[in-house]
Amino acid sequence: MRDVRADPVKNSLEILSRESGISLARSTHVNLPGSCKSAERRGSLPRLCAIRLALAVLWLFAPVGMRVAEACVCDANPPCAATWSADAVFVGTVVNEVWEPLAGSLTWLVHNVAVTQTLRGAVGPSAALETADEPTPERLATAISSGAVGWGGSDCDYPFQIGGRYLIYARRTADGRWTTSRCSGTKRIDEAAADLDYFASLPTAEPIGRLYGNIERHVIDPSDRAKSRRIPAPGIPVALTNESHRLMVRTDADGKLDIRVPPGEYTIAPVVPDSVRVYGAPIQRHLAARGCATVYFSLIANGRIEGRVVRENGTPAPRGSVNVIPADLPLDAPVNGYMRAPEASLDENGRFSIDGILPGRYVLGVNARFGPRLDSPYAITYFPGVPRQDASVIAIGEGERKSGFTIVVKPLLETTISGVVVFADGRPVTKAMVTATAVNPAGMSIASSTAENSGAFQLRVLSGLTYVIKAITLTDDGLRQAETTVSVDQETEGIRLSIRR
16 A cells, blocks of 8 residues: 655655755654545644645645645555455444544544454454554654644545445454555445455365466657657566475566465565566565465666766765766756656765666766756756767667766855745735745756745755745635746845735
8 A cells, every 4th residue: 555646746745855855754644634524524724625736835834743635556456365464354334433532632533333244354243443544652742743633534544434335354453443444455335246256255265375467678668769668578587485485487478477376475576687677576475375466577678877976176076866868858858757767866975876777878967857956056967067968978788887987067056045925015924835946947946945924034045046936825815826036146135025815
């Protein structure tokens, strides 16, 4: 089970954390309400319901301990897998839902279920279901100190309806109750035909396990050589190892794997040469008798480029990132994660090593993807130390390794932008959110701050860049903002952002 944000938001948050020093760890404790209905029940942040599209922005300035609702992505979990990872499986009707005290000012949602049929495990005539993750004492303390009032609200919480009848895959909690989620296999009874058929087959099923899945290979997209695509990987040998034996199998013509093996704990991994990199291996899977498990692996040609980055005086340039960019990419095209552009971070000696590179022609760029940042204060520079149009091209063959490349970069000085945020009538905007986003690359390099009660703000930025300075605040009439563009050659003061109500 994984909680994930949409890629554009996720990318921005990762950049903000890495480049501006704002820790994302503070967001891992309490979820904001996942819907307007749940917000009203909790009595917390009701105005969020009117500005759901602004959640990605508001997240950046949420109180410590709070977490925005996230999209939930589940691994494949058919009945033959979900059954054996649950402590109990039962059919029941949701009688009611109650916001129960958790700790301090915190409450969480508990669903009471009348159990009508038990398919696995031991469950009484009723079960109390906690649909949110059980918090640790440390997370509870942080949430309480932040002033949060509700625990839960993740998109991975199962959305039970009072009076609804469900097939529930549940795990026993530390307090003796039960918990479930979207990813557990729980579903409405009218959607559970395949699950019920599986349980009906168990008494006569052979006591053996089934392992299935597929392997894909990353290749260059023939329609756009600046991108990659995934295709099935046929004939790949896969090793399944446990304490008693080692079994070798191969994927079929469609890159699929489907075998039956004795129950037990297995370590599973494709067997490939060093010229191929494997994502997702090795992996451990438990196969129950009459159970199943799924696997997925991704392969890519393991081309490698190694080198170092130095300043103009020859000293190492630590931190920062180096990107491998297709040489055929147009000069004005953005370098983003959807393109064939692997990257690596510089170590303290300015050295880098980038692997997983597909065969092709490339250029090496420092800060080419996200631009100069506070922890990587170097102008965008390409090997050997030139602008993009003058970059030297490096050809990489299948699984080929090349080294000895040195890129010379120019450091940029850190400075500040300061000003004030006011309403149109001159009154200061209290606690406004203020961001500085570099124009080139557009929308990638972010600095942020919260204006003081007087409306004053200060942002750490780099000289030699142009930024869009934006102020955002939440009023009774909704989200309001103002922005201006500033070229920074030295410390910039006196910026005035005026927000209309």
